Amino acid sequence: MLITGLDYHPSFQRIAFVDNETGEYGERQLLHKNGEAERFYRELKQQGVKVRIGMEATGHARWFERLIGELDFELWIGDPATHFVNYIGADLRRTPTGSIAGSAIRAPRG
DSSP, X not given: OEEEEEEEOSSEEEEEEEETTXXXXXXXXXXXXXXXXXXXXXXXXXXXXOEEEEXXXXXXXXXXXXXXXXXXXXXXXXXXXXXXXIIIOXXXXXXXXSOEEESXXXXXXX
């Protein structure tokens, strides 16, 4: 199974992925406007790859949610701060810009 975490923006998405069968991992940026993101996921489906996608809740991703549903991939959507604490086990602090950052990221709790 290919497990991906994505940072969704209206014009692109950044993904980090790991294939839990082969151990392959990496990062990519996929553009929306030119169809690159849609092609990427459709090619995975054509190859018979099972995919689990985790992303933050956002109001701009309805087309993406429909695509993932059409392809019969798993989509996990959640509150980023809650998932960051619960699944990563990080000590959170606010940065000077107001965003949340982890001061110590450890392995997920099992």
